[in-house]
Amino acid sequence: xxxxxxxxxxxxxxxxxxxxxxxxxxxxxxxxxxxxxxxxxxxxxxxxxxxxxxxxxxxxxxxxxxxxxxxxxxxxxxxxxxxxxxxxxxxxxxxxxxxxxxxxxxxxxxxxxxxxxxxxxxxxxxxxxxxxxxxxxxxxxxxxxxxxxxxxxxxxxxxxxxxxxxxxxxxxxxxxxxxxxxxxxxxxxxxxxxxxxxxxxxxxxxxxxxxxxxxxxxxxxxxxxxxxxxxxxxxxxxxxxxxxxxxxxxxxxxxxxxxxxxxxxxxxxxxxxxxxxxxxxxxxxxxxxxxxxxxxxxxxxxxxxxxxxxxxxxxxxxxxxxxxxxxxxxxxxxxxxxxxxxxxxxxxxxxxxxxxxxxxxxxxxxxxxxxxxxxxxxxxxxxxxxxxxxxxxxxxxxxxxxxxxxxxxxxxxxxxxxxxxxxxxxxxxxxxxxxxxxxxxxxxxxxxxxxxxxxxxxxx
Numbered sequence: 001x002x003x004x005x006x007x008x009x010x011x012x013x014x015x016x017x018x019x020x021x022x023x024x025x026x027x028x029x030x031x032x033x034x035x036x037x038x039x040x041x042x043x044x045x046x047x048x049x050x051x052x053x054x055x056x057x058x059x060x061x062x063x064x065x066x067x068x069x070x071x072x073x074x075x076x077x078x079x080x081x082x083x084x085x086x087x088x089x090x091x092x093x094x095x096x097x098x099x100x101x102x103x104x105x106x107x108x109x110x111x112x113x114x115x116x117x118x119x120x121x122x123x124x125x126x127x128x129x130x131x132x133x134x135x136x137x138x139x140x141x142x143x144x145x146x147x148x149x150x151x152x153x154x155x156x157x158x159x160x161x162x163x164x165x166x167x168x169x170x171x172x173x174x175x176x177x178x179x180x181x182x183x184x185x186x187x188x189x190x191x192x193x194x195x196x197x198x199x200x201x202x203x204x205x206x207x208x209x210x211x212x213x214x215x216x217x218x219x220x221x222x223x224x225x226x227x228x229x230x231x232x233x234x235x236x237x238x239x240x241x242x243x244x245x246x247x248x249x250x251x252x253x254x255x256x257x258x259x260x261x262x263x264x265x266x267x268x269x270x271x272x273x274x275x276x277x278x279x280x281x282x283x284x285x286x287x288x289x290x291x292x293x294x295x296x297x298x299x300x301x302x303x304x305x306x307x308x309x310x311x312x313x314x315x316x317x318x319x320x321x322x323x324x325x326x327x328x329x330x331x332x333x334x335x336x337x338x339x340x341x342x343x344x345x346x347x348x349x350x351x352x353x354x355x356x357x358x359x360x361x362x363x364x365x366x367x368x369x370x371x372x373x374x375x376x377x378x379x380x381x382x383x384x385x386x387x388x389x390x391x392x393x394x395x396x397x398x399x400x401x402x403x404x405x406x407x408x409x410x411x412x413x414x415x416x417x418x419x420x421x422x423x424x425x426x427x428x429x430x431x432x433x434x435x436x437x438x439x440x441x442x443x444x445x446x447x448x449x450x451x452x453x454x455x456x457x458x459x460x
Contacts, residue, residue, distance in 0.1 A: 037342045040337070043335065046440045055085070056325065065093055075120055083120070090107075096137070105150075137168065166207050175212065217237075238272040239264050251281070270364075272302075299362070301328065333437055334442070343458060345406050345460060348404060350401075351402050357395065363390050371383045371419075436448075
């Protein structure tokens with residue numbers, strides 16, 4: 001036994017000295033501020049319906065010349081019903097030959113103020129008549145003058161304007177006829193050029209048919225990433241359909257339905273689509289399966305609940321309405337995050353966020369994406385990420401990998417949140433205009449932040 005002990009002891013001492021030496025040369029991450037510890041959190045998707053900016057079912061509200069403004073109480077009721085958008089249509093029937101009055105301009109501004117007060121945005125359209133017996137519109141020079149008058153309103157209220165229908169032309173502003181030759185290609189180009197000039201570049205407009213966009217821009221093929229994510233005028237023009245799934249060609253919306261739908265499907269990675277249904281003609285009313293397939297293909301972001309109601313009621317009775325309410329537009333959800341949990345001020349913070357877009361469409365307007373570091377006491381620290389969230393495509397994963405400089409962040413322990421905020425500072429901090437992720441228990445309705453259930457300890 002003694003001989004065995006004498007042989008084992010030197011070996012044990014040698015191993016111990018090696019282990020101690022290794023610990024001295026390679027200290028554990030907890031004792032080395034230059035070595036980070038990461039943590040991964042997985043998230044549960046939510047099936048709840050909730051409002052998100054610039055998407056979903058909406059209601060159409062029309063105002064005739066110098067009419068009544070939107071009532072705040074009615075707007076609040078819409079907000080309480082998971083509505084985030086209002087389709088506001090202004091008729092200028094009194095102004096077909098003259099300038100817009102100050103009362104008319106004041107009406108529009110009051111509406112924008114009321115929308116902002118309750119956290120809604122609008123899809124705008126302007127027209128000169130809703131009367132098929134008197135379907136007169138205005139001369140092109142009057143249209144351009146009216147747009148000049150509207151420019152200050154567009155600029156002052158860009159924060160609550162989601163999209164703008166081209167409008168102005170013919171009955172309901174739907175571009176299918178004109179008493180002043182506004183459907184002539186030269187006049188169509190003048191209207192679109194003027195719209196893009198007076199509407200802030202952050203806002204996209206929509207045309208009635210794919211043919212109109214192709215003819216106006218002289219480009220027959222759909223946009224690619226290079227153009228679609230650029231600042232080019234063509235990248236600001238999307239599509240609206242006011243007789244969706246109502247006939248073989250949707251009442252003249254399409255020249256060749258299959259070709260045109262594929263064209264819009266590609267375009268809709270970059271520009272918005274939406275509109276309303278119509279009484280079916282020559283086809284059966286769109287059932288759930290057809291509606292789901294078509295809206296998913298065309299990446300619809302919004303649809304009018306008020307027309308055509310038998311179609312909407314059919315979806316409710318078939319049981320797909322709530323599904324459509326969830327999936328219309330974008331629906332981003334976290335799959336997982338991996339984040340350093342202990343890091344020194346001199347070492348950048350590595351974060352990886354793995355999301356999935358369960359919706360039919362992307363986000364079309366720019367957003368400011370930030371990780372918010374919230375201490376137990378004191379002010380939160382916002383770290384803006386270099387991310388274009390518009391590229392989170394429908395039915396696909398979207399990953400964010402960032403390295404964040406912490407050199408100016410005080411030491412301490414912080415809870416981490418993801419904030420996808422509106423691009424306009426006037427409403428960027430309002431939760432009604434922030435993007436809610438479709439995960440269970442992550443949303444903070446007071447701040448508009450999504451809790452990542454991650455913490456980071458920042459050391460010297």
